[in-house]
Amino acid sequence: MSLPLGDKYSVALDSRPATCDAERSTFNVQGPTHRDPRPATRDHLPTGIVELDQLLEGGVPRGSIIEMRGPVSSGKTSLAMSILAQSTRRGEIAAYVDVADSLDPQYAQVVGIDLGNLLWIRCANRQINSLDPVRKALKAADILCQAGGFGVITIDVATNLADSKIPLNTWFRLQRVIRGTSTVFLVISSQKITGSASSLVLSVERNQSFWTSGKRSQTMRKPYFQGIESEACLLRGGKHGSVTVHCRF
Amino acid sequence: MAPSRFIAVFSSNPARLKKIAPMLSPRAEICFSNGLLLEIPPRYEQDTLHRLSHLVERDAKIGGASTRTAAIFAAKARPGTIIPYGKERDFLIPLPIDLLSIHAGIESQLLETLHRWGVKTLGALAALPKAALVARLGQQGTLLQRIARGEDTQLFQPVKPATHFEETKELEWVLSSLEPLTFMLGRMLETLCSRLQSSGLAVESLRVKFKLDDGALYERDLKLAIPMQDPKVILSLVRLELQTYSPHTGITSLSVQAEPAKPRIFQHSLLQPTVPHPEKLSRTLRRLATLVGEENMGSPEVLNTHCPDTFQMKPLSLSGKAPGKPIESSSFAQLSLRRLRPPKTTDIQGEKIVHCAGPWRTSGNWWVSGSWAREEWDVELNDGGIYRVYWDQIAKRWFVEGVYD
Numbered sequence: 001m002s003l004p005l006g007d008k009y010s011v012a013l014d015s016r017p018a019t020c021d022a023e024r025s026t027f028n029v030q031g032p033t034h035r036d037p038r039p040a041t042r043d044h045l046p047t048g049i050v051e052l053d054q055l056l057e058g059g060v061p062r063g064s065i066i067e068m069r070g071p072v073s074s075g076k077t078s079l080a081m082s083i084l085a086q087s088t089r090r091g092e093i094a095a096y097v098d099v100a101d102s103l104d105p106q107y108a109q110v111v112g113i114d115l116g117n118l119l120w121i122r123c124a125n126r127q128i129n130s131l132d133p134v135r136k137a138l139k140a141a142d143i144l145c146q147a148g149g150f151g152v153i154t155i156d157v158a159t160n161l162a163d164s165k166i167p168l169n170t171w172f173r174l175q176r177v178i179r180g181t182s183t184v185f186l187v188i189s190s191q192k193i194t195g196s197a198s199s200l201v202l203s204v205e206r207n208q209s210f211w212t213s214g215k216r217s218q219t220m221r222k223p224y225f226q227g228i229e230s231e232a233c234l235l236r237g238g239k240h241g242s243v244t245v246h247c248r249f
Numbered sequence: 250m251a252p253s254r255f256i257a258v259f260s261s262n263p264a265r266l267k268k269i270a271p272m273l274s275p276r277a278e279i280c281f282s283n284g285l286l287l288e289i290p291p292r293y294e295q296d297t298l299h300r301l302s303h304l305v306e307r308d309a310k311i312g313g314a315s316t317r318t319a320a321i322f323a324a325k326a327r328p329g330t331i332i333p334y335g336k337e338r339d340f341l342i343p344l345p346i347d348l349l350s351i352h353a354g355i356e357s358q359l360l361e362t363l364h365r366w367g368v369k370t371l372g373a374l375a376a377l378p379k380a381a382l383v384a385r386l387g388q389q390g391t392l393l394q395r396i397a398r399g400e401d402t403q404l405f406q407p408v409k410p411a412t413h414f415e416e417t418k419e420l421e422w423v424l425s426s427l428e429p430l431t432f433m434l435g436r437m438l439e440t441l442c443s444r445l446q447s448s449g450l451a452v453e454s455l456r457v458k459f460k461l462d463d464g465a466l467y468e469r470d471l472k473l474a475i476p477m478q479d480p481k482v483i484l485s486l487v488r489l490e491l492q493t494y495s496p497h498t499g500i501t502s503l504s505v506q507a508e509p510a511k512p513r514i515f516q517h518s519l520l521q522p523t524v525p526h527p528e529k530l531s532r533t534l535r536r537l538a539t540l541v542g543e544e545n546m547g548s549p550e551v552l553n554t555h556c557p558d559t560f561q562m563k564p565l566s567l568s569g570k571a572p573g574k575p576i577e578s579s580s581f582a583q584l585s586l587r588r589l590r591p592p593k594t595t596d597i598q599g600e601k602i603v604h605c606a607g608p609w610r611t612s613g614n615w616w617v618s619g620s621w622a623r624e625e626w627d628v629e630l631n632d633g634g635i636y637r638v639y640w641d642q643i644a645k646r647w648f649v650e651g652v653y654d
Contacts, residue, residue, distance in 0.1 A: 050578045072634040077654040078582040089575050092522045093530075093565070102587040104651065105549035105560040111583040112576045119565045121537060121546045124590070128542030140537055147533035149525030158587070158654070182523055209629055211604045224606045225627035225635065227584050228653070246581040 045152070045184050048082040048112075051243040055234055056200070059086075064199035064237075065175050065185045069192065075230035076204040077158070078111075078247040080188050084152055085112035087184070092151025095119040095144050099137045100159040119144075138170055145177040145185070153178075154186040157193065171197035200237030206230050207244070252334070254294045257320040258301065259284045260309040267408075269304045273297055276407040281351060284324075286317055288405060291334075298331070314340075319399035322348055322371075337399035342372030349396060359389060371397040412448060414507040416441050423462050423499035430500065431488050437505050438480040438487070445509055451476035452483060453510035457491075462499040469494060474531040474566065476510040482528045489535045527567055534565065555613055556621060557650070558588060584653055586637060592648035595638060597628070604629040608640070625650070 044059035053059050060066050060083060070076040087094045094117060096103055101124035109115055123136040131139070134157060141155045157166075171187075171194045178185050187194055194201075210226035227248025234241055259281070260266050266285040270277035274297065276288040289297050294313065301311060312323025312330050319337035323330040326348060332340045346363055348371070349355050368374050374397040382390035395402050416437040424430050434457070445451060453476045459467040471490055477483055513527070525533065537546050547562035607626030614620040622642040629635045635653040640646075 046578060048576055048578050049582050050580050053578060072632075072652055073629075073654050075582065075584070075654065077587055078585045081585045082582045085576055090522050091524070093524050093567070100587075101590045102651070103549075104558070104586050104588045105551050106558075107583075107586050108549070109551055111585060115549050115551070116566075118548055119534075119546065120549050120562070121541055123541055123545070125542060125545050128545070129540060131540075136540060140540055143533055143536050143540070147525050147529050149523050149529070151522060206633070209604065209635055211606060211629075222606065225604070225629075225653075227581075228635070247584040248581055249584055 043182060045083065046086050047079065048086045049079070049245055052079070052232055052245060055232070055238070055241055055243045057238050060184050060186075061199055061237065062182045062184050063179050065171060065178070065187060065194055065197055066237075067187045067189065067192075067194045067198040067201045068204065069187075069189045069201070070204035070230075071190060071206075073209075073228065074204045074206045075228055075232075075245060075247040076188055076202075077156075079202070079204060079232065079245065080154060080156075080186055081108060081111040081113065083184070083186060084108075084118070084154060085114075087151035088114035088117040090151070091117065093117050093119065093149065094152040095121065095150050095154065097121045097123065097137045097140050097144070097153070097155040099123050099133045099155070099157050101125075102156065102159065119150075134166065138166065141174060141185075142177075145174055145183070148181060148183070150183050152184045152186055154188065156188045158188050158190045166193055168195045168197065171195065175199075198236065201235040203233045203235055204230050204245075205233070210248070252291075252315055253288050254291050254313060254315060254334075255317045255320040256287045256289065256294070256297060256301065256311065256313045257284060257317070257324040258287070258305060258309055258311050259324055260305055262306060265305070269301075270408065272304070273301060276405070278405060278407050280317075280321070284321070286320065286405075288407065294331075314399070316399050317401050317405065318396055321351070322399070325351060338375065341375070341397065341399050342370065344371045345369060346371055346374055346397070349393060352396060355389075355393065355396075359386065359393070362386075363393075412509070414441055414445060414450075414509055415504060417502070417504040419502045420500065423501055424503075425499040427488070427491060427495070430491070430503075431484065433503060434487055434505065435480065435484050437503070438484050441505060441507050442478055442480040442483070445507060446478055448509070449511075450509040451478045451512035452507045454508040455483065455487065456506040456508075457487060458504040458506065459496055459500045460502040461496055462501055465498075467496040467500075474534065474564070475527040476512050477528055477531070478512055479528060482532060485532055486535045489532075489539050493539045524567055530565075530567065555611060557611070558590070586651040587654045588651040589649055592639075592650050595647050595649050597638065597647050601630045601632075602628050603631055612642075627653075 043062045045062060046053050046059035047056065068076045068080055084094050089112060096118060098120060101122045103120055105115060121140050123133040123140065129136060137155055137157065141153060144150055144153050174185060175197045207229045209228045212223050212226060227246060230245050230247060231242050232245050258266060260283060263283045267279065270285055274287040274289050278286040280286050287297065310324045310328035312320050312328065314320040314323055314332040314337050315334045316337055319332055319341065322341060322344060323332055326344050346360060346368060350357065350360060363374065375394060377394065379394060382394055392402055418433060418437060452473060454473060455471040457469045461467055469490055471486060544562060548565050549560045550563050552559045552561060605626055605628045608624035610624050612622035623639040625637060625639045627635065628638055637650045639648055639650055641648055
């Protein structure tokens with residue numbers, strides 16, 4: 001549902017769980033508002049996936065919030081890792097604020113992330129600070145944004161949002177801080193959380209998974225899991241569209 | 250202003266010489282492994298010689314002159330000789346050229362050549378025409394002649410005394426809150442940093458020591474990410490540290506001790522990507538450590554083992570290493586695993602499984618404690634998730650290790 005606000009502006013008010021097609025029609029920001037989510041710099045950081053970079057016209061925009069969301073096993077974390085690999089391999093310092101302590105350094109290394117340039121902040125431990133992990137992660141992200149100079153700041157809230165409501169103004173405040181900088185603020189989530197504070201929303205859904213059968217495989221007698229095929233759908237930022245992305249070992 | 254005088258001392262106990270050097274002159278150089286060169290103002294020469302005679306052994310060789318070279322020759326050839334100002338060349342004339350062998354870099358073959366030429370004394374060498382000497386011996390000839398004339402050929406390199414950078418303050422009252430403590434520490438750090446700056450040094454690490462009201466000693470070590478000179482930045486780091494780890498009672502005296510290091514010059518490059526400013530990063534890391542704990546942040550380092558989920562956290566450092574080769578874009582992404590820490594116990598129910606692959610058996614550390622043995626499976630459930638599960642052969646239970654995403 002969209003409400004017209006004057007002749008020029010209209011904003012979306014939609015709290016339904018998003019499907020690509022339904023949401024594409026509801027987000028309809030036609031002109032600049034006082035909460036202008038457009039980044040001040042037009043520099044881009046490549047995602048490392050050719051089809052996705054083509055869709056995003058060069059990569060994810062710097063100085064803005066990028067929301068990458070999708071259900072479990074959709075491939076959203078793989079895409080985020082690919083972006084982190086691109087950033088750290090360029091010599092940038094990237095931060096990964098991990099609410100659920102879910103990052104696997106071994107997989108991160110295989111993806112190509114330069115672990116020496118990665119600052120991993122694990123917020124799940126409550127022994128030091130009894131603060132809720134999500135609140136702790138947001139505070140950590142705020143500190144990182146204030147420091148400046150980071151290539152990518154990733155906040156991973158994909159599994160810990162059941163009890164936590166994040167106020168929308170939190171994201172707007174973060175967006176204000178990083179605007180005009182060369183930082184990509186990446187949010188990995190399972191649902192819509194950043195609202196109109198994000199400049200780019202990428203919804204990832206799995207199409208199918210690939211498993212070899214033991215009989216057909218020539219090299220291995222056992223069946224094994226090969227990977228997944230996902231549909232990455234650009235809901236906001238640039239031209240709307242979707243691409244098929246393969247995530248495999 | 251009268252030129253400085255030099256006193257050379259050679260002793261069979263060089264350790265003793267190093268020890269007494271700061272007592273005699275602030276400018277002293279260790280030479281030839283068993284010698285000491287002192288630079289002193291002319292008016293203190295007699296006084297220094299008098300004190301020196303009491304401090305060194307009887308067999309020590311002492312010589313004085315207006316140049317270091319002449320002082321060394323005086324000590325070596327005629328111990329106890331003090332050459333008056335301007336008389337160095339006259340003193341050196343009769344000395345044999347074999348004395349030149351004490352100088353490093355002068356080959357014995359060169360001295361043999363001079364002997365063959367009939368040049369036996371330093372005076373004869375000094376009197377040779379310079380152009381002809383250079384034509385025959387090259388630059389070595391010039392060097393030899395300058396030494397023979399008693400001129401100094403190298404710069405004086407005095408040993409810098411080890412400086413102790415510490416500020417201490419005894420309090421007349423007991424400090425029990427952070428604000429006045431921060432104020433006191435700020436003043437002390439300002440003094441400490443200005444002392445370090447005047448020596449061209451910076452703080453690499455800081456030790457804050459408090460004497461508490463109950464007589465106990467409280468110490469905190471603060472390792473900085475890079476050597477710093479700004480007292481405000483250091484104060485904010487100390488404050489964050491004390492906010493997290495505060496002493497249990499009031500403070501009666503405080504001391505700040507700095508470990509000095511050469512300051513690192515940090516310059517942003519047009520060709521390299523932007524990175525956080527080291528001082529800012531140091532403060533940011535300290536704030537994050539206060540929030541999540543020092544052990545929960547840093548750069549992960551994968552350990553060289555097949556044991557799953559084995560890594561260690563290292564502090565993030567701006568090493569200034571050149572960026573690696575950017576990864577070429579490809580048509581696919583590497584699949585990642587989201588770990589569950591600790592692994593969640595589960596009961597596998599066949600009707601929920603859509604696909605499965607496995608088992609992949611791994612084991613290790615069976616020869617020591619902490620062994621593991623497991624059978625890993627990749628399973629796709631009807632809820633849409635693709636999980637890695639494993640059967641722990643030691644615990645005899647199923648666990649979910651993570652979810653592919």
